[in-house]
Amino acid sequence: MIGLLIVSHSARLAEGVQEFVGQISGGQIPIIAAGGASDGSLGTSVERILAGLEQLRSTDGILALVDLGSAVMSVETALEQFSGPPVHISNAPLVEGAYLAAIEASSSTATLEHVAAAALQARELIKVYE
Helix, strand or coil: CEEEEEECCCHHHHHHHHHHHHHHCCCCCCEEECCCCCCCCCCCCHHHHHHHHHHCCCCCEEEEEECCHHHHHHHHHHHCCCCCCCEEEECCCHHHHHHHHHHHHCCCCCCHHHHHHHHHHHHHHHHHCC
């Protein structure tokens, strides 16, 4: 089973995406929100991200979906301290990517590569509406 880690500069945004995607997947996949700075302000927290990774340790892989570029650096820093299942950082659009990743991850045969590819398909969907 593949887990999703939602990393946003806003805790509320990460929690909202977690709730939305959790409903889409029917609670079949583990989804962890790791948003906001340690003091609750806007930003990212390596500690919160690392805690989220630890919560997803029992999965076969983790797809980290991020909202802004500096969130990537925070995830990369957390990964320096994490030894667990493979982690892929996705630059897919946060909400749309998480939605498509959750649908793919709900499949019993989903691999991390498949889930990551599904998330990236969100870019093409967005182009359709431009």
